[in-house]
Amino acid sequence: MILAWLKQQRRRRLRARPFPKDWLKLVERHVVFFHKLNGSDRAELLGHIQVFLAEKRFEGCGGLVINNEIRVTIAAQACLLLLHRKTDYFPRLLTILVYPLTYMVQEDHQVGEHVWQEGTVSRLGETGRRMGSLVLSWGAVKHGAADPSDGKNVVLHEFAHQLDYENYAADGVPGLATQEEQLTWSEVMGTEFESLRAADETGIPTLLDTYGAIDPAEFFAVSVEAFFEQPRALRGRHPKLYAELQKYFQQDPVEYSAER
């Protein structure tokens, strides 16, 4: 308990530190809706960024040298997911590995019922419940920041997975306070997930990335991308899903998003 108290104290001090001017320029450049947030949200976000950058380790891979632009851009987008909520700052995550562009991984693909094909595939980001780390392509991060309303953002996606792990399971259900909340969440997300699957199978165009039809964990991650990047469209087409996410994140991105 004393450790938890010390941690809170340290974080309070970090949040209160003056925010470096050159970092602020980076936030303004890479979080295009930053100026639309109200004053207290802006201050809260900057405070979270200070804690995040003090606690997480960044490692450059594939020849990439980590600089403040990379650190601040990733931190700012990730910390948007923490606004207004009691948070432990992605507690399962220690290290963020950043590659210059896409990176290749060995992966087995199932091509038939009992047939697996081995091969290398390129990826833009990944994380796992037991990894303790999160991998990002700096190219994809910049791309996601440059177009904040196309519904695609690898940072929001991967950090949404981290929120999902807060209650120890990768099941598309983040830590919710009450059983009643869990019940409503499962009901709404379950229905929406099934309808995305059905649309994916029949080829009906969808607002949500059909990558989310893979499983409930991916469904949650792509929903989070749409929630922050295309909130108006999401609210119009999936009002119940939007309401659930709004309740969980305790914010309404319609008010500040860059969506046209």
Ligand SMILES: [Zn+2]
């Ligand atoms: Zn994912």
